[in-house]
Amino acid sequence: AKKYGGNQIIFFASEMNVQIKYKFELENYLRRAIEKKELFLLYQPVVDLQTGQINGSEALIRWNHPNLGLISPMEFIPIAEETGLIHEIGKWVLMEGCRQNQEWFDKGYDELFISINVSARQFLHPTFVEHLHESLQYSGMDPKKLHLELTETGMIDNVEKSIAIMQEIQNLGVRISIDDFGTGYSSLSYLKNLPIDTLKIDRSFINNFTSETVDYSIVKAIITMGNGLSVKVVAEGVETYEQLIELKKMNCDYAQGYYIEKPVYPDRFIEIMNNKKFQ
Numbered sequence: 001a002k003k004y005g006g007n008q009i010i011f012f013a014s015e016m017n018v019q020i021k022y023k024f025e026l027e028n029y030l031r032r033a034i035e036k037k038e039l040f041l042l043y044q045p046v047v048d049l050q051t052g053q054i055n056g057s058e059a060l061i062r063w064n065h066p067n068l069g070l071i072s073p074m075e076f077i078p079i080a081e082e083t084g085l086i087h088e089i090g091k092w093v094l095m096e097g098c099r100q101n102q103e104w105f106d107k108g109y110d111e112l113f114i115s116i117n118v119s120a121r122q123f124l125h126p127t128f129v130e131h132l133h134e135s136l137q138y139s140g141m142d143p144k145k146l147h148l149e150l151t152e153t154g155m156i157d158n159v160e161k162s163i164a165i166m167q168e169i170q171n172l173g174v175r176i177s178i179d180d181f182g183t184g185y186s187s188l189s190y191l192k193n194l195p196i197d198t199l200k201i202d203r204s205f206i207n208n209f210t211s212e213t214v215d216y217s218i219v220k221a222i223i224t225m226g227n228g229l230s231v232k233v234v235a236e237g238v239e240t241y242e243q244l245i246e247l248k249k250m251n252c253d254y255a256q257g258y259y260i261e262k263p264v265y266p267d268r269f270i271e272i273m274n275n276k277k278f279q
């Protein structure tokens with residue numbers, strides 16, 4: 001038994017080494033991913049529940065490494081945050097997302113907004129507002145069509161600084177969304193003081209909500225609160241027709257999720273835009 005235990009430890013240690021090595025490798029590859037053009041954006045349609053029409057998208061980053069294949073943002077965004085690479089990657093995402101949305105605008109899809117994810121560390125860095133400026137100027141897009149998705153965690157430790165940056169962003173005309181809403185710790189009084197335009201209800205509440213569940217009550221409460229605060233409400237993770245209809249009945253403003261479409265390439269996005277209505 002003693003010997004067995006010893007082997008166990010060796011096994012775990014080497015397993016850990018492999019993980020650390022892999023992470024280290026990813027970090028090194030990630031440093032060069034932008035210049036090697038391995039990063040790209042997919043776009044997930046967002047539907048206006050009143051009209052049933054797609055009126056915007058969320059940009060979601062992907063990394064295609066020549067040997068490792070497709071790597072999920074859940075895996076490499078945390079590494080980018082730890083290493084500070086998030087500033088450069090985040091800048092690229094802003095640039096590319098704004099460029100794409102303006103390309104669509106120029107093609108006549110002039111109502112579309114684009115929603116871009118911003119990490120807390122990226123958002124709190126002095127270069128962020130600068131990068132935002134540059135992206136708007138380079139693309140020439142209407143700032144009102146740009147929505148930035150922030151999470152409550154990360155802002156909670158820096159409330160005053162966060163509010164100041166959010167105000168600066170809103171002064172540019174850019175909109176602010178709170179992502180994964182309901183999973184953080186923010187109290188309602190805190191929310192009242194944040195300059196926000198949109199709440200995105202976390203998909204964990206949408207997943208199994210039917211009229212009998214606690215999640216149903218939570219979703220209903222968030223929508224009612226959103227209406228009261230005059231902010232738009234988006235439900236994410238909508239996977240069924242029933243969920244879509246229920247959310248529409250609840251006066252939720254927008255819906256996003258696999259039922260509508262998964263994140264797709266730009267060409268496919270326009271195809272869906274032209275051919276599909278959801279109601």
Ligand code: C2E
Pocket residue numbers: 044059060061072073074077093117118119179180203236237238239256257258259262263
């Ligand atoms: P998120 O911002 O909460 O994005 C939503 C995630 O849910 C996306 O995963 C999307 O593909 C997935 N999703 C959408 N609809 C459904 C659905 O109906 N069911 C289910 N089960 N999932 C759905 P993805 O693309 O893997 O992104 C994961 C996370 O990585 C994002 O979560 C976000 O936190 C982060 N991320 C993605 N792109 C960026 C980026 O450009 N910058 C930063 N900082 N973070 C990003």
Ligand code: CA
Pocket residue numbers: 058117149179
């Ligand atoms: Ca998001």
Ligand code: CA
Pocket residue numbers: 179180200202203236
């Ligand atoms: Ca989310």
Ligand code: CA
Pocket residue numbers: 180
């Ligand atoms: Ca999420």
